[in-house]
Amino acid sequence: MGGDPYVSAKGVGERERTRVPDPYGDQALLTSAMTGGYDAVPGQERSRLRSYLEAVVAARPAPVHTTVAFNAVYFGYELGGDGYGGSPLCLDDFPVITFGECAPVLPVGAMVCVATGSDPLYAEIVYREGAHPEVDALGDVPAWVSGAPAGAEGSGRPGTDAEPRRRELLVPDLHAFGPALSLSPAQLHRLRTRGRWINEDGHVVVDVCYPSLQAARRDDLTAYADHLLTTAREQLLSPFVPVSLASLVGGTQDGDLRAGLLGLLDTVRGVLNSSAMLRTWGHYALTRTSLADCWRDTGPLGGHDLRSLVAAVERAATPARRRHGLVAPVTVYTAVGPRLRGFPGAEERLREVGYAAAVCRANVALADVLQGDSDQGLFGNGSRVTLDDAFEGGGVWRSHHPGDAEAPGDPLVPAGRGWNSTLPAPPEPVDAPLADDDALGTGELLRSDAQEIVWRAPLRLAHLIGGWFPLHPFVAQDLCRPRGAHPTLRLELNHAGETLDEKEAVQYVAAELGDDSGRLAGIVWPGDFFPGLMLELRRLRGDTVIRLATTRLKERAQAGDRETGHCYDPRVLTREDVPGSSRHGDSAVGLGPRQLVMRTVRRCGLLTLDGHALMDRSVLPSAVYGRRPARSQAADLDSAVAELLAERLLEPALGSRDAWGQPHFPPRDGQRTILLIGYRPARPRVIRPWGGGEPGGEGLRGAQFVAGHLRRLRPGRLPSDVQRAAFREHCRRLGKADGWELPYGYTFVTEHTRGR
Structure with a gap:
């Protein structure tokens, strides 16, 4: 790469003629905005990161x-x-792993x-899966193994x-650090033959010991964040x-580092998922070109074998076929890797x-067939196939089989039905x-005189679902006198600053009136109306x-997951704008632990x-x-709480x-103290330089903060004394002792701001 801040990606089709950003280039690829997650990142920054990551996946x-x-x-x-071998990383910072009877947790991504x-063996863990001893050589899986938690002892x-403990297969990339830090073919052959550290396939099969049930349930990104913040x-x-x-993130506090790291991981995930050049299976990304090449390949594990696998599943x-009698239900579990x-x-x-x-190509092939040739996993032969x-x-x-006897659902969301079928029915x-x-x-009455009645109230979830809104009692009484119980009214909607469809802007609705109450029925609420949105209504007397x-x-x-530019009632928003609730219904059934x-x-x-x-x-x-x-349900909730x-x-x-037995906050004197978990409507995190002004300060508006970063020099160039001193100060801020150069x-x- 030399000192050029941009390098050409090799073997990447069209990208051979394009320039790909370099992490050590003039502009850092990671920005402060990315610590807030994918949705917080400007499009230009996403595009630069996407260009680099597409080249990485292709290479x-x-x-x-x-x-x-x-x-x-x-x-x-x-x-x-050269991979990571071309960077100035210190290899002494890598955790040293000794495999014995039980290995520590090594998430995907661990270096x-x-x-x-x-000779030391430097590697990056690039893939990981379960390797349960009960799964046979052809991929047949006992029902209880599918979806079983770590440590399960049987049905x-x-x-x-x-x-x-759980037996796992880890795939290390033994060449991720370039030729200079890779073992020779002869050395690798000796290691495979001995089978002590890697097996004959170059994989590691170990019994992994988790520090807790909660740790065993963590998702890949949370597990890797924990690894980086502790072991690495x-x-x-x-x-x-x-x-x-x-x-x-502007500091070294654990909470800030964790939140920022999870935000960066979310940004990377979003960028990979948004690429038109890539396909993803779970968290794994492949190029569409490589998938197409695989389907055209007539050799082992090419298109013919993939079609055979799909047909077999x-x-x-x-x-x-049986001439007489009913056919008993049949369920078969197939593991892709062994198969x-x-x-x-x-x-x-x-x-x-x-x-x-x-393995990833095979899973993508199965997923494509399910999405293209089945109805939510139900095929024409009567079988239902799901992950x-x-x-x-x-x-x-x-x-x-028969698949139509089961309730349909997303066939690509792992349901763990095998393990669950061996348990008592959970609540x-x-x-x-x-x-x-x-x-x-x-709500509240704002005005009531001889001319008009004006009142204000928040939109409730029941109003959205049912298409109605309550009338103020004064309005209901006024409407009852001349028109009877069900007059038709003209409802004119004005969504401040927004343009409504004609059918939404003016509607003719029924006023359903009782003795002292009433409501407007048959309302078509605009699509971006939500529970808690404050509505102001007015009616001229007699109109x-x-x-x-x-x-x-x-x-x-x-506020939470909701961003709005309109006034709202925060109490209603918290209570009713929740997972599982929408204008189409309100139910907790089918939600995952975090959502619950x-x-x-x-x-x-x-x-x-x-x-x-x-x-x-x-x-x-x-x-x-x-x-x-x-x-298991309680453990899942505990894990979800820890993640949140x-x-x-x-x-x-x-x-x-x-x-x-009533809880109180803040704690009261003389009462037993209890642990609470609290929901706070989210506030945007403002990233600022170390020692900078307060969040939201006017000085940062309209400007982009650029964090201090390393940049590769062109050949023959040397850093100035000022930059050497700035780097030493940067090291001290990271908690490093003197002597770093x-x-x-x-x-x-150095960190600076630039106009947008």
């Missing part, structure tokens, strides 16, 4: 996981062939030095070990990375990272009525027209005037399910409980 032989893509841009993967007893037996912390905070996470549960090994000639193609590529476990054996697919989430429903959104209007805020506001936690805390927690909700953490499981849930707290979507707090061939660009 690497294995599918690129989100964490591996993050590594590439954060640690400076060089596309010319490690494997102690082999002789319906989840295990009791507080530190569960020195590597994460190395001053030799292109731009340090600490610079991007589709027909796996189809019963043989691929059964194809003739596949052995060589499944060595090293080729295994990861083959049941995305981790075990490279992916376990469930084939069931379903409950939807208890809101305890404070009558006190929410009561048949009601005018309904929203009110603009001075600035757009973020957020829904329950927001619906059942102590509610403040500004929309905060606080809940006793110990009663959360019973609040979700209405009774004590199954152990780590991501600052929930906050910990202390409260108290009185003698009657710029690596040869690099300079340091």
Whole structure:
């Protein structure tokens, strides 16, 4: 690469003639905005990052996981062939791994030095899957294994070990650090033959020991964030990375680092998913070109074998024809990884990272057929095929006949039906009525005189679902006198600052009137109306027209997942704009653990005037399910709470409980202290330089903050003394001792702002 801040991607089709950004180039690829997640990133910054990551996916032989893509841009993967070996990273920062009876957790993306007893083996873990010993050589999986938690001991037996173990297959990229740091073919052959550190395929099969059940349930991105912030912390905070996470978030506090790191990972995931050149399977990205080449390939694991695999899974549960009698239901579970090994000639193609590529291509092929040739997994032969476990054996697919006897759902969302079928029927989430429903959104009368009546009230979820809105009692009484119980009124909507469809702007609705109350029925609410939106209504005395209007805020506001530019009631928004609730219905059924936690805390927690909700953490499981849930369900909720707290979507707090069992916040003297989890409507994070002004200060508006970062120099250039001193100060901010100097061939660009 030399000193050119841009390099040409090699072997990437059209990109051979284009220039691809370099992480060590003039402009850092990672920016402060990216710590807020994909949605917070300007389009131009997304585009530059996408250009680089597309080249990385095309250049690497294995599918690129989100964490591996993050590594590439954060640690400076060089596309010319040297990989990470072309960056100035300190290899001493890598954790040293010694495989024994039980190995530590190594998430995808972990960069490690494997102690082999002789030459160190540097590798990046690029793929990981379950390798349960009960899965046979042809990929047949016992039902209880599919979706089983780590530590499960058998059918319906989840295990009791507080530190569960699980056998896993890890695929290391032994050439990720370039030729200079890779072992020779002869050395690798000796290691494979000995089978102590890697097996004959170049893979690592180990029993992984998790520190807790909660750790075993973490998703890939959370697990990798934990790894970087603990085991690989020195590597994460190395001053030799292109731009340090600490610079991007403006400090080294653990909470800031974690939130920023998860935001960067979300940005990378979003960029990969948005690329027209790439396909993704879970967190793994492949080029569309490589998939097309595979389908055209007539050799082992090419198009013919993929078609055979798809057909075998589709027909796996189809019963043989019988002349008489009913056919009993049949369910078959097939693991993709072991099944691929059964194809003739596949052995060589499944060595090293080729295994990861083959498994991901096979899963994409199955997914494409399900989406194109079935109705939510239901095929014409009567079988239903769904993904049941995305981790075990490279992916376990469930084939069931007759498929039409089961409720349909997304066939690509792992349901774990195999394991769940061995357990007692777990309770379903409950939807208890809101305890404070009558006190929410009561509205207020703004004006009532001889001319008109004006009132204001928030839109409620029930109004959106049912297409109605309550009338103020004074209006209902006035309408009852001359027109009877069901007059027709003209409703004119004005959504401040927005353009409405003609059918929404003017509507003719029925006024359903009772003794002292009434409501407008048959309203078609605009698509961007939401629970909590404040509505102001006015009606002239004796008129048949009601005018309904929203009110603009001075600035757009973020509340939870909702961004709006209109006035709203924060209490209603917290209670009713929750996961599982929409204008089409309101139910907790089918939600995942994270969504269930957020829904329950927001619906059942102590509610403040500004929309905060606080809940006793110990009663959360019973609040979700209405009774004590199954152990696995409670563990899933605990894991979800931990993740949401780590991501600052929930906050910990202390409260108290009185003698009657009622919780209070803040805690009261003389009462038992309890742990609370709190929902706070999200506020945009403002990234600013270390020592900068307060968040939201006028000085940063209209300008983009550029964090301090390393830049590769052109040949023959040297950094100035000022830049050397700036780098030493940068190292001190990262907590490094004195003595750190710029690596040869690099300079340091100090933090600054530039106009947008």
